[in-house]
Amino acid sequence: MRSTDKIYKGRSSRSNDNCYVEQKNYSIVRQNVGYFRYDTEEEVYYLNRLYAYLRLYANFFQPVMKMTEKKRIGSKVQKKHDDIKTPYQRLLESSYVSEVQRARNKAL
Known part of the structure; x- marks a missing residue:
């Protein structure tokens, strides 16, 4: 992974993912690393080590409020969100995850 690569990437064929990706890049990467360009092998090595911890921090400890419904009523937009x-x-709550994958994530 090069230092200029992003941790979060948009899904293919999803043109509306970019704003979510950029939000996560700021809230996780930019606040911890800054806006400098890191080019040397040593800098990339330390960035990759930091990204490994940031990934765990973001996925296990940072709650997210997910929007479940969005509807327009006249000129107002009403949004409903899932639990945080x-x-x-x-x-773990997803039905698409196998028991083997759940066990592996619980062990992590």
Whole structure:
């Protein structure tokens, strides 16, 4: 991974992911690393080590409020949100995750 690569990338064929990606890059990467360009091998090594911890911090300890519904009533937009949970909690509740993957994540 080069130092200029982003931790969070948008999903393919999803043109509306970019704002979410940029928000996460600021709240996680930019606040911890800053806006400097890191080019040397040593800098990339330390950034990758830091990213490994930031990934765990963001997925296990940073709760996210997920929007479940959005509807327009006249000129106003009404939004409904799910309960605040971490990405890890949402993963464990998902029906798409196998028991093997759940066990591996619980061990992590």
